[in-house]
Each structure stands twice: as C-alpha cells, then as structure tokens.
Amino acid sequence: MKWKVGFVQYEEKTIRSEPIYDGSIIRVERLTVELPDGRQATRDIVRHVGASAVVPVTSDGHFLLVRQYRKPNECVSIEIPAGKLDPGEAPDTCAMRELEEETGFRAEQVEKLFSMKSTPGFSDEVIHVYLATTLLPGERNPDEDEFISAFAVSEQEVLAMIRDGRITDGKTIAGIYSALDRMGRFG
Numbered sequence: 473m474k475w476k477v478g479f480v481q482y483e484e485k486t487i488r489s490e491p492i493y494d495g496s497i498i499r500v501e502r503l504t505v506e507l508p509d510g511r512q513a514t515r516d517i518v519r520h521v522g523a524s525a526v527v528p529v530t531s532d533g534h535f536l537l538v539r540q541y542r543k544p545n546e547c548v549s550i551e552i553p554a555g556k557l558d559p560g561e562a563p564d565t566c567a568m569r570e571l572e573e574e575t576g577f578r579a580e581q582v583e584k585l586f587s588m589k590s591t592p593g594f595s596d597e598v599i600h601v602y603l604a605t606t607l608l609p610g611e612r613n614p615d616e617d618e619f620i621s622a623f624a625v626s627e628q629e630v631l632a633m634i635r636d637g638r639i640t641d642g643k644t645i646a647g648i649y650s651a652l653d654r655m656g657r658f659g
C-alpha cells in the first residue's frame with residue numbers, strides 16, 4: 473500500500489443542526505454535513521462543557537485514586553480525581569477544586585500535563601489533565617450525589633492495575649503514564 477501524500481480535503485461542512493437533547497451535563501445535536509466529495513452524511517454529536525482531571529502524587533511516591541460507581545458501564549471505576557468545569561472556571565482551578573472535594577487533599581498549584589479529547593468519535597469533550605505533587609491536608613466535600621472514596625497506591629501497584637484491567641478509565645491510564653514521564657521514569 474502506498475501512503476497518500478499531498479493536500480487532502482478533510483473538512484465536513486455543517487449544512488443543518490437539529491437539537492435532540494439539552495441536559496444538565498450534555499447537549500446532543502444531529503448535524504447534517506457535506507463530505508469533501510459532495511455527498512451528505514449525519515453526525516450525532518454530544519456537546520460537553522469540558523473537564524479537568526488531576527494525578528495526585530504524595531511525597532512518598534504514592535498515587536491517590538478514587539473509587540466510584542459509573543452508571544453508563546454499571547461498574548465501580550477506579551480513576552484519578554476529575555470533574556466538569558464550572559461556568560467560567562479555569563481548568564487548573566477546576567483540577568485543584570476537584571482534588572480537594574474528592575480526596576480531602578489540596579494542592580496550592582498543579583502543573584499541566586496535557587489536554588485530551590476523550591471520545592472524538594461522537595463528542596467534543598476535552599479533558600485537561602494536571603499533575604499535583606505537593607499535597608496538603610484539605611477538606612473533603614464531594615457533590616451531594618457523588619459517592620466516592622479515595623485511596624493511595626504505589627507506582628508498581630497502579631501500573632499493575634492498568635495491566636490487569638482493574639483500571640480501565642482512559643484519562644486515568646493516560647494521566648498516570650504522562651505523570652511518570654514528567655517524573656523522568658522513561659529517561
């Protein structure tokens with residue numbers, strides 16, 4: 473197979489947008505688009521306000537994770553602390569707020585690791601992922617409808633949890649590896 477070189481037209485122009493659902497966390501739109509070759513297609517898109525997540529690493533090198541029930545997959549999920557942006561909230565402020573609310577530890581500052589598109593196939597959600605390495609005692613304050621518990625695991629344990637499928641959340645897997653990269657583990 474030969475790789476294509478040169479300019480390729482990829483853009484899909486929006487012809488029509490039909491609102492399907494307007495909820496508290498997401499909005500769903502059905503778009504009719506014109507493909508580069510002139511044909512039309514339908515795209516169902518979930519609009520999301522965006523979120524921040526944070527990889528908290530304790531002074532003795534443990535990772536703080538949270539356990540909570542995830543209704544879409546009907547399972548208890550082990551993840552890094554995260555949550556959606558409040559209106560007008562900066563992503564780093566959101567990361568620090570979610571860290572304290574969900575774990576009871578706070579960080580006076582966080583450093584940006586990366587931003588990721590969680591599911592570009594059907595949603596515009598972007599998650600901003602941060603690293604927090606200087607943790608101080610704070611105040612746990614989960615949302616009213618959030619049943620969540622925090623726990624600490626070693627670097628070896630968190631990697632084992634990713635390998636054996638105890639951790640399956642995308643932002644958590646990417647966040648842990650990126651944090652290890654930032655901490656110089658990959659040379």
Ligand SMILES: [Mg+2]
Nearest residue numbers: 553554555574
């Ligand atoms: Mg959360």
